[in-house]
Amino acid sequence: MSERQIQIEVLRYNPETDIEPTIQAYTVSCLNEWVVLDALNYIKDNLDATLSYRWSCHMAVCGSCGMMINGEPKLACKAFIHEYSDRIRVEPLVHFPIKRDLITDIEDFIAKFASVKPYLIPKEKRPISDGEYQQKPEDLLKFKQYTLCINCMLCYSACPKYGLVPEFIGPAAISIAHRYNQDSRDGGRHHRQEIIASSEGVWECSFVGACSEVCPKHVDPAGALQQVKLASTIDWYREHLMPWVKK
Amino acid sequence: MDIIQTDIAIIGAGGAGLRAAITLAEANQKLRIALISKVYPMRSHTCAAEGGAAGVSKSDDSLDCHFEDTVGGGDWLCDQDAVEYFIKEAPRELIQLEHWGCPWSREQDGSVAVRPFGGMKIKRTWFAADKSGFHILHTLFQTSLKYPSIQRFDEYYALDLIEDDGRCYGLTALEICSGQIKHFEAGAVIIAAGGAGRMFQFTTNGAIKTGDGMSLAYRAGVPLKDMEFIQYHPTGLPNTGILLTEGCRGEGGILINKDGRRYLQDYGMGPETPVGKPALKTMELGPRDRLSQAFWHEQQKGNTLSTQWGDCVLLDMRHLGEKKINERLPFVRDLSISYLGMDPVKDLIPIRPVVHYCMGGIHTDINAATPLLGLFAAGECACVSINGANRLGSNSLTELLVFGRRAAMSAIACIQSIPRLGNKAALTAKAEDSQSRILALVHKSRGSETISGIRKEMMQTLEEGAGIYRTGESLSKTCEKIAELRHRYTSIALNDKTKVFNTELLQALELSSMLNCAEAVAVCGRDRKESRGAHQRLDFTARDDTNFLKHTLAYYHPKDPPRIEYLDVVITKSRPGVRDYSGVRK
Amino acid sequence: MGKKMNKNSYIREVPRASWFLKQPRYIRYMAREVTSLFIGAYTLMLVIAIKRVAEGPDAFQNFLEILYSPLGILFNISTLLAALYHSTSWFNVTPQAMPIQWGEEFVSGRIIVGAHYIIWIAISILILVFGV
Amino acid sequence: MSKSNKPIVWGLFAAGGMATALVTPVLTFLTLLTALHFTPSLFTYECLHTMASYWIGKLIIFVFVTLSLWHSAHRMRITAHDFGIRSDLLIAIILYCVAAIGTILTGFSLLSIH
Numbered sequence A: 001m002s003e004r005q006i007q008i009e010v011l012r013y014n015p016e017t018d019i020e021p022t023i024q025a026y027t028v029s030c031l032n033e034w035v036v037l038d039a040l041n042y043i044k045d046n047l048d049a050t051l052s053y054r055w056s057c058h059m060a061v062c063g064s065c066g067m068m069i070n071g072e073p074k075l076a077c078k079a080f081i082h083e084y085s086d087r088i089r090v091e092p093l094v095h096f097p098i099k100r101d102l103i104t105d106i107e108d109f110i111a112k113f114a115s116v117k118p119y120l121i122p123k124e125k126r127p128i129s130d131g132e133y134q135q136k137p138e139d140l141l142k143f144k145q146y147t148l149c150i151n152c153m154l155c156y157s158a159c160p161k162y163g164l165v166p167e168f169i170g171p172a173a174i175s176i177a178h179r180y181n182q183d184s185r186d187g188g189r190h191h192r193q194e195i196i197a198s199s200e201g202v203w204e205c206s207f208v209g210a211c212s213e214v215c216p217k218h219v220d221p222a223g224a225l226q227q228v229k230l231a232s233t234i235d236w237y238r239e240h241l242m243p244w245v246k247k
Numbered sequence B: 001m002d003i004i005q006t007d008i009a010i011i012g013a014g015g016a017g018l019r020a021a022i023t024l025a026e027a028n029q030k031l032r033i034a035l036i037s038k039v040y041p042m043r044s045h046t047c048a049a050e051g052g053a054a055g056v057s058k059s060d061d062s063l064d065c066h067f068e069d070t071v072g073g074g075d076w077l078c079d080q081d082a083v084e085y086f087i088k089e090a091p092r093e094l095i096q097l098e099h100w101g102c103p104w105s106r107e108q109d110g111s112v113a114v115r116p117f118g119g120m121k122i123k124r125t126w127f128a129a130d131k132s133g134f135h136i137l138h139t140l141f142q143t144s145l146k147y148p149s150i151q152r153f154d155e156y157y158a159l160d161l162i163e164d165d166g167r168c169y170g171l172t173a174l175e176i177c178s179g180q181i182k183h184f185e186a187g188a189v190i191i192a193a194g195g196a197g198r199m200f201q202f203t204t205n206g207a208i209k210t211g212d213g214m215s216l217a218y219r220a221g222v223p224l225k226d227m228e229f230i231q232y233h234p235t236g237l238p239n240t241g242i243l244l245t246e247g248c249r250g251e252g253g254i255l256i257n258k259d260g261r262r263y264l265q266d267y268g269m270g271p272e273t274p275v276g277k278p279a280l281k282t283m284e285l286g287p288r289d290r291l292s293q294a295f296w297h298e299q300q301k302g303n304t305l306s307t308q309w310g311d312c313v314l315l316d317m318r319h320l321g322e323k324k325i326n327e328r329l330p331f332v333r334d335l336s337i338s339y340l341g342m343d344p345v346k347d348l349i350p351i352r353p354v355v356h357y358c359m360g361g362i363h364t365d366i367n368a369a370t371p372l373l374g375l376f377a378a379g380e381c382a383c384v385s386i387n388g389a390n391r392l393g394s395n396s397l398t399e400l401l402v403f404g405r406r407a408a409m410s411a412i413a414c415i416q417s418i419p420r421l422g423n424k425a426a427l428t429a430k431a432e433d434s435q436s437r438i439l440a441l442v443h444k445s446r447g448s449e450t451i452s453g454i455r456k457e458m459m460q461t462l463e464e465g466a467g468i469y470r471t472g473e474s475l476s477k478t479c480e481k482i483a484e485l486r487h488r489y490t491s492i493a494l495n496d497k498t499k500v501f502n503t504e505l506l507q508a509l510e511l512s513s514m515l516n517c518a519e520a521v522a523v524c525g526r527d528r529k530e531s532r533g534a535h536q537r538l539d540f541t542a543r544d545d546t547n548f549l550k551h552t553l554a555y556y557h558p559k560d561p562p563r564i565e566y567l568d569v570v571i572t573k574s575r576p577g578v579r580d581y582s583g584v585r586k
Numbered sequence C: 001m002g003k004k005m006n007k008n009s010y011i012r013e014v015p016r017a018s019w020f021l022k023q024p025r026y027i028r029y030m031a032r033e034v035t036s037l038f039i040g041a042y043t044l045m046l047v048i049a050i051k052r053v054a055e056g057p058d059a060f061q062n063f064l065e066i067l068y069s070p071l072g073i074l075f076n077i078s079t080l081l082a083a084l085y086h087s088t089s090w091f092n093v094t095p096q097a098m099p100i101q102w103g104e105e106f107v108s109g110r111i112i113v114g115a116h117y118i119i120w121i122a123i124s125i126l127i128l129v130f131g132v
Numbered sequence D: 001m002s003k004s005n006k007p008i009v010w011g012l013f014a015a016g017g018m019a020t021a022l023v024t025p026v027l028t029f030l031t032l033l034t035a036l037h038f039t040p041s042l043f044t045y046e047c048l049h050t051m052a053s054y055w056i057g058k059l060i061i062f063v064f065v066t067l068s069l070w071h072s073a074h075r076m077r078i079t080a081h082d083f084g085i086r087s088d089l090l091i092a093i094i095l096y097c098v099a100a101i102g103t104i105l106t107g108f109s110l111l112s113i114h
């Protein structure tokens, strides 16, 4: 197992004492198979117990450990040391306020996520005693990809539109709405349209595509958003040019 | 100190906590529900569960079958009335999740698909590819957003239960982002704070699984039950401990030693079954305890492969083919490639047993009620005793649902029937005490011990003394060591005095929880002088139903090791018998 | 670059007009967007050309004279480059915007992109054959 | 929140994007040839005039030019915003007006060709 001396430069910010964030560098001898999170844990345990960051699963599924690594939004538990040079810069996810060190305030995202009604609004109610809804594998495939989002918010950090227009509901939240819209069991699309087809919704997106490039779970939010635009456009033409056609 | 008034407080927003919250919200819109969690709900470790959730749904299966598999798998330490209830409710809960949108994998005809799991005679595990827990958690979290009465307190760390005169009246919790301590006044409290696998160095558990919930109840006088039973999962990645689900074997993966032999046949799980045609309840589909123990024996015989990460055996899935692996085990493939640089489609994957699950936990009865009035528990932190001495894979996710709901219903019944007459002054004083304890910890300026130092020693001693195979001697040593560590813990001091997001403080609190749990593990283990399920002693190799067909109860003591008591196992219809995974029997 | 906000959080402001210089992928995006300037100008040129055609051969000849100027040549070269960039960047993302499910499986993105390229080439050849 | 009216233009934008992606490169290539005095037959007065004298020719030219105009106008609106120009409404009005004028002009020109 090879080891390398790596300079880990971490953005530090303590709201109680600092006016501005500063960069602090730590030298860590890292095993080549480590991820950046391992290096942070090493620092926390051995060099500086005050360093603060979030993490839990260490297997890229809980979505806690999103941070900017060399300027790119990444999961620290899936950013392999061997892919980096001897100096790694770690900062909190951009576009989110910094609470402390690598910890950001994500309430804005949580509120937006909740606002799109991300739950099944059944097309037809079914009592438990009737068993499960029938859903063919091909129907499952229509939305499966969008269920894989771990809410890590890397896409929000990558999306310049969210940075410029903070009201933008953003990639992950709209993708989860799309996920339910595409579900054969769901009938709640028009409820969600009220929110996601608004100006702060999908129309803030100009298909930069950065969200999909950084998404660690290949959710492809960019794709979801364009599909929502297409569907909303068809809705619009239908409502305005053919008002007699029922929704 | 701020007081937050609520009807029912839930500690933990993993699968069990969310299921409880939704039950409460549906039962009565007017209930004030406080859902308290130290991480945002979707970060809870339920998200890591891969394989699936068991419940009888197909016509070739039966409740009796699920019952037998579970009780036998648990080496007859399960409370059979609880198991019966669990099994009866299981299908209902899984269907309910389906109705909430859980993306279960499907058969061609549109019905929910099931896969085989270890120790089961019939395929009955519902799965959503190999991200079952992830989908369950997210479905529950998203569904919970429907209910405005569920008030979430995300990133609040529960500190102490507030109890007076034998009844629980709420808790104190630290608002992590501000460092302030809040007093939650509640008519009932449900603990759903997950497991404690982080006591061990090599584990599939996430950083948050530090036994806080167990410790909360334990310190409030509620016993921890059957803590000696720690499940090792046979197939973890050797470098990180990341789990490769039992589904790998369920779909047909095989285990071989360094000579290419399917060694499980040498440990009572043979005869060998054809490669790629797994037979239920035998060979690779034996139960976890047996498989992990077989590894240990292979290691003793020198049949394991020595790698840079220690001794391993090999998991061979190549014969499944790329298509099936992508469809059924995409996450496993992704994890192996990312974290080990090996692709199960073409490589043999080295694996070794890894600490995975705590069978033991907060003692509850079949209603999810603890002996402390007003306190309930569900999920991995609880021990209703459906898992006995060894949990069957995929029973736990279902347990979260069944007993999460059960705990909620019991809590409602409790606040309706039992008046809430706490002594205000006494309760406030207790809350103040809790606050002072934390402030003292933060402000203490000089300490001779470090958190990481004590943690490391704790992990080491558990590994040495309470691993797959144990002896009286190793366990006694571990007991002493942990008693010493608990004592030394009082000499730690924090470097971080910041209020906002003081993660060092959290680590200190978590370490104390783990030490409490670890001591229970070691002491309970030392006193159980038999081998049963996941608790295997080299000095008492046989199961001893005369003396130990009993649950161990550990009672907390602030300074000394816990007091141990025993409780009879509830047996309704299945007398202890032989656990047979030879595949010979029909 | 930033400012302090209430609730003690620190906000890093995004520079309004220069944000895209931060990352190559943003520059690629802006390049794609800026093609619209060229395509727009070119289309206006077409509008004028059509108007000149309507006005008669002399008017059209005048239009051609402008086209012959060095500026006209430069403009056409840059428009060609912009148009090529626009086309490729457009086709490459079609599968995201319009996934196609065929039976159970989704058609692979490569096939969708490939199909667009084939149609593009076919149309271009057709126009070339017809137009030259 | 109310539903946005952007779909009106977005429909044209998307259709125009596809149309220009398919056709514009080869057209610009032909005009470049013209500018370099290798005038292809398409860009002679006679050819254009003949094409535009048929209804089908008019239609094709009109649809293409219009879509292309609206595509660019809409994208430029976004681009202006991306460059930090925040008077979105003003920009939108200007650009869409240009596109509308272009559309009308093209329509009239084509109609007057017989």
Ligand SMILES: Cc1cc2nc3c(=O)[nH]c(=O)nc-3n(C[C@H](O)[C@H](O)[C@H](O)COP(=O)(O)OP(=O)(O)OC[C@H]3O[C@@H](n4cnc5c(N)ncnc54)[C@H](O)[C@@H]3O)c2cc1C
Residues within 6 Å of the ligand: B011, B012, B013, B014, B015, B016, B017, B036, B037, B038, B039, B040, B041, B044, B045, B046, B047, B048, B049, B050, B051, B052, B053, B054, B132, B133, B156, B157, B158, B159, B192, B193, B194, B195, B204, B205, B206, B208, B209, B212, B213, B243, B245, B356, B357, B378, B379, B380, B381, B393, B394, B395, B396, B397, B398, B400
């Ligand atoms: C890798 C892995 C794979 C697994 N696969 C399967 C499987 O396939 N099938 C199966 O049946 N089981 C499986 N299990 C087991 C199962 O996933 C867990 O037992 C189960 O998810 C535990 O759920 P829970 O709700 O009890 O706790 P968790 O999901 O762990 O949630 C605990 C909650 O408590 C909160 N909490 C903890 N302490 C505090 C505190 N002090 N203050 C406030 N909040 C607190 C946390 O924030 C969290 O929200 C697996 C486990 C692991 C680790």
Ligand code: SF4
Residues within 6 Å of the ligand: A148, A149, A150, A151, A152, A153, A154, A155, A156, A171, A172, A175, A211, A214, A215, A216, A217, A218, A219, A220, A221
């Ligand atoms: S869409 Fe992808 S990047 Fe965005 S939150 Fe979900 S998983 Fe993360």
Ligand code: F3S
Residues within 6 Å of the ligand: A158, A159, A160, A161, A162, A170, A171, A204, A205, A206, A207, A208, A209, A210, A211, A212, A221, A222, A225
């Ligand atoms: S990066 Fe942003 S602009 Fe749209 S395509 Fe993704 S949300």
Ligand code: FES
Residues within 6 Å of the ligand: A055, A056, A057, A058, A059, A060, A061, A062, A063, A064, A065, A066, A075, A076, A077, A078
């Ligand atoms: S620690 Fe869970 S995603 Fe990185």
